[in-house]
Amino acid sequence: MxxxxxxxxxxxxxxxxxxxxxxxxxxYPKEEILGALSNSGNLVYSPASKGMLSAREIVSEYYKDKGYEVDPDSIFLTSSTSEGYLFLFRLLADPGDRVLFPGPSYPLFEVLTQLNDLELVTYPLQYDNWSLDKALFDEVSPDAKAIVVVNPNNPTGSFVDEADLGIINGSCLNTGAAIICDEVFLDYVFDDKAKPKSLVGNKTSLTFVLGGLSKALGMPQMKLAWIVVNGPDRLVEEAKKRLEIIADTFLSVNTPSQNALGKWMKCKxxxxxxxxxxxxxxxxxxxxxxxxxxxxxxxxxxxxxxxxxxxxxxxxxxxxxxxxxxxxxxxxxxxxxxxxxxxxxxxxxxxxxxxxxxxxxxxxxxx
Ligand SMILES: Cc1ncc(COP(=O)(O)O)c(C=O)c1O
Missing domain, CATH: 3.90.1150.10 (Aspartate Aminotransferase, domain 1)
Known part of the structure; x- marks a missing residue:
């Protein structure tokens, strides 16, 4: 090449x-970031399937600052957003099932679906505001197990709007599909007046929101991300139970990052x-x-x-x-x-x- x-x-x-x-x-405030890692708690291993409660409470605060109430019990920590996708694909789909992704979007998604033996199906977003085309969406959505939304999308920089969310929620209600909403870039808007909405407030369908430090703090090396589970109560409770088994199998989030999260978030x-x-x-x-x-x-x-x-x-x-x-x-x-x-x-x-x-x-x- x-x-x-x-x-x-x-x-x-x-x-x-x-x-x-x-x-x-x-x-990067070097003293604060590195100082937060010097913690005697890091010599102790206390495995917790969803991640340490103290760290999940910090993630809950992150959403509170944006005006959302998120129960720490509905938060699962992962080592990266990419790992979050893998957990959710395992939870929601079987090999050969279809998962919908927006197009254009981030190329990693193709590899992530292939690694899980899933079929990636694209629903096109159309410029000038990168909204979805309902007719084209309806063609591909009926047998999908999950619909991925990227809010804001990479690389188009478009947020999901109410009309598109209405179409996606409507489809999920009809088919039983769940939403996976990737919000790693949520904090980055070009105009201060814009107040982007997070799908942690979407109660209509079973929704999994992904976020993490790779973009929120510009620290991908710290390997800390999260999944917020949200939606109708019965579906949420069932999903949380099953997701806990997957997360408990890997226990992939390192203790030092979880212990440091509170101090790191103060650097945000x-x-x-x-x-x-x-x-x-x-x-x-x-x-x-x-x-x-x-x-x-x-x-x-x-x-x-x-x-x-x-x-x-x-x-x-x-x-x-x-x-x-x-x-x-x-x-x-x-x-x-x-x-x-x-x-x-x-x-x-x-x-x-x-x-x-x-x-x-x-x-x-x-x-
Ligand atoms: C939209 C989107 N989601 C997820 C990721 C991966 O994030 P992580 O480093 O948390 O796996 C990226 C990386 O650039 C991205 O652009």
């Missing part, structure tokens, strides 16, 4: 796909402020650099860490990305990577530091 050979030749690459926040020069305002400022500033760079361009159109987005650019004319997106990398050493992702079905797109991460980002954008925009 071109990228590998450039790296082998020690070529300097401007990586506009960078998604690892720990590589982007963000401010500082860490998030830095990340939010970066993604907003970089988005402004994109807007100003492509304004008046007949080559690119920036697609509307409400949140997340990414921007999507539509390429004008009959450009082949893969060729475009290959040329950009080989000639200008700038790495971006082509839209097909995220399952964009129509038109040519590129996806860029808004995380890189200003100088790197501007250099990459300059190279992208100049003929």
């Amino acid at each position: 071109l990228l590998d050979s450039l790296k082998k030749d020690k070529e300097k690459i401007i990586d506009l796909t960078q998604s690892n926040p720990t590589e982007c020069g963000f401010y 305002p500082f860490i998030q402020k830095d990340i939010v400022m970066r993604v907003r500033d970089n988005k402004k760079v994109v807007q100003s650099m492509i304004s008046g361009s007949n080559k690119f159109k920036l697609l509307e987005a409400q949140g997340g860490w990414y921007s999507v650019l539509r390429l004008s004319g009959s450009v082949d997106e893969e060729e475009f990305c290959y040329e950009l990398l080989s000639k200008k050493k700038v790495f971006v992702h082509p839209g097909y990577f995220f399952d964009f079905s129509e038109g040519a797109h590129i996806v860029i991460s808004l995380l890189p530091q200003k100088e790197i980002f501007e250099k990459g954008m300059n190279a992208l925009c100049i003929e």
Whole structure:
């Protein structure tokens, strides 16, 4: 692959796909983060299937700050959101069953479904506001065991709106499917006035909300995430009992992270402020650099860490990305990577530091 050979030749690459926040020069309060790990409680192992109650109470506080009451008893800790998906696939589906995912969306989902011998079926989201098409959704939804919603979606940055949620809830009521709502980017909005809704408040259908430190604190290395179970009481109680057996089998969350969670969450305002400022500033760079361009159109987005650019004319997106990398050493992702079905797109991460980002954008925009 071109990228590998450039790296082998020690070529300097401007990586506009960078998604690892720990590589982007963000401010992490080092003393507080590392100090929280120095805890004598870490010498003791007290296994708890859902995770330690003290840590689940902190997750409950996270939602309280957003105006939601979440019972710690309905929270399950996992080592990552990806692991949360695996637990839920085991809970909700048998090999060969179908799970619905939005398209475009995050490529990891294909691998996650394959690892569980499930069939991934896409329900298309349509621009200009990335809402779902009811007719197309109705075609694919009848025999699905779970419907995945990504709120806000990666990379489109769109939140699930009331109309779409109504369609999804209606389908779940008819078919008995459950909702898996991935909210890892919930805290990241481009406009302060926007108040995105979490599906931890969705009582209509059996709903599992995923969140975690990889995005909420920009600390994927700490390996702490969660699942919130919510919905009609009887379904919730049954799901919790069965999910507890799965979680108890692995007991995968490490004790130090659980003990440190309270202190780490106190760092959230500082860490998030830095990340939010970066993604907003970089988005402004994109807007100003492509304004008046007949080559690119920036697609509307409400949140997340990414921007999507539509390429004008009959450009082949893969060729475009290959040329950009080989000639200008700038790495971006082509839209097909995220399952964009129509038109040519590129996806860029808004995380890189200003100088790197501007250099990459300059190279992208100049003929
Ligand atoms: C939408 C979405 N969900 C889940 C994940 C994975 O999160 P985790 O590191 O908690 O497994 C990612 C990673 O980028 C993501 O974009």
